Amino acid sequence: MPQRIAVIGAGVLGLSVARSLAIQGAQVTVFDKSLPGSGTSQISYAWINANGKSPQSYHHLNASAIDEHKRLQHESGSNAPWLLETGTWEWAADAFTLKQLELRAEKLAALKYPFRVVDRHSLLQALPEIQLDPRIQQAWHFSSECLIYPSLFVARLLADLREKNVEVCVNREVITLDETEENVTLTLSDGQEWQGDHLVLATGRWSSELIGQLGLELGMTDANRADKTACSFLAHTNPLPIQLNSNIITPELNVRPDGGGRLMLQALDLDHHADPARPADVNGMIGVEMLRRLRRLFTNAQGARIERIEVGQRSRPADGLPALGFVTSAQRVYLMATHSGMTLAPLLGRLVAEEIIAGARSDMLTDFAPDRLLRPRSETKGSAAPAYLPAAQ
Incomplete structure (x- = not known):
């Protein structure tokens, strides 16, 4: 069976x-209180990278995930590609930020993360409409990085x-859930029940609510608060005559193509x-x-x-690192909570x-067991909040 x-x-x-479980031979049912991709997945800058992600185990997990995306798209033969193998351009204008970028690049070189440094002339050739500050004389191109169209990825x-x-x-x-x-x-909103062998919680910023039904508190950043750790503005433009086919990280604005000549800004x-x-009102x-920054960055804007x-609104465990694993000794409920979900x-x-079906936990997941973020739920009103680790990149 x-x-x-x-x-x-x-x-x-x-x-x-769900896709991978089905490939492994499981009988899988997916439940969502809304529509597929309508939560955190719908509102994302969707930059696929391992750039500046630490510790080293988290960097390697993200770097391996870039390759997994490319393999999946290649094997799918999709006629509507969701993954854009664009690379990322990045540069800095002031001396302090430039030094930080150089130090980050040194660390990435030691990790064999691919990039190249180009001069001002080459950058202007690569980005024809860009308007560069005179102080910018070089840029870094991180060639393995990609962008995603989230809706097309969900469709695939x-x-x-x-x-x-x-x-x-x-x-x-x-x-309700009971283990x-x-x-x-599981008891569903229509009164029906589902019963089975395992449950995977991939509920993003809502994970704490369901974990609470197991008598546990989960350390997650509160995505409903007004806070730059929890939230980020994403702006979308009208179609523009700007030849941008890559992600760019600039001193004032991050910009990526958003289809049909539109741009996404951060x-x-x-x-x-x-x-x-x-x-936010447009x-x-x-x-x-x-808009002021965009017009300063590009001609034709x-x-x-x-x-x-x-x-x-970010799905972010309290220490910034993934929480991946079974949450109780019964080993029936598995938590997947992570920033960098795309x-x-x-x-x-x-x-x-592979872990759920075969019981074999990958070495890549060793540092990301959820235990560090879990504790028994407080039964007394007014109890002090859990002393979780501080948020980290």
């Missing part, structure tokens, strides 16, 4: 692990799940204003400032408009499926 496994969460992590995963007869139950919220030594039981220094409860301070600004999804999907 194949194992019966439920996955809660139809974002890129949940769909990826859903197509694979249909082919493998995985049931994807949308608009069906899991209300015993023998099985897992300005990390403005994120301390980000508040999920207060949407004509307000954030929109006006992003005179007609640029910000069409919408979203607040991306980068890690295909690789983690495969590694987690």
Whole structure:
């Protein structure tokens, strides 16, 4: 008999692990309280990289995940590619930031992470419409990095799940979960029950709510608070006559192609204003400032408009590192909670499926067991909050 496994969460992590579980021969059902990809996966800069990610085990996990994305797209033969093998350009204008970039590049070189340094002339040739500050005389190109169109990636995963007869139950919220030594039981919003062998929680920033039903508290960054660690502005432009086919990280603005000539913008220094409860107006301070920076960065941007600004809410464990593993001694409920979900999804999907089905935990997951972020739930009102590790990159 194949194992019966439920996955809660139809974002890129949940769909990826469901796909890999089905390949391993499991009978898989995916539940989501909304539509596939409509949570954190929908609002993401979707930059696939291992750049500046530490410690070394986290860097290697992300670097391996880049290769996994490329392999998956190559094998899929999709006529709507979700992965853009663009590389990333990055440069700095002031001496301090330039030194930090040089030091980061030295560390990446030691890790054999591919990049090259180019002069000002070569950068201007690569990005024809760019307007460079005179202080910028060189740039770094990180050639292995990619971008994703999240909706197309979700579509590809859903197509694979249909082919493998995985049931994807949308608009069906899991209300309660119960774990015993023998099985897992879920009660759904429509009153139905599901019972099976294992459960995977791929619920992103909502993970703490379901973990609480097992009598545990999980250390996660509160994605609903107004905080640059938890949230980030993402702005989308109208179609523009700008020949940008790569990701660029500049002193004032991060910019990536967003399809059809549109651009996606991110300005990390403005994120301390980000508040999920207060949407940013395209004509307000954030929109006006992003537009000013965009027009300063590119020629042909005179007609640029910000069409919408979203607040991306991050799924981020409290110490910034993934939480991957069974959460109780019964080993029926498996947690997948991570920042960098877009980068890690295909690789983690495969590694987690192998662990659940075969009981073999990959060495790549050794440093990311969830125990460090879990403790018994406080039963007394007013108890002090858990003293979790501070957030880290």
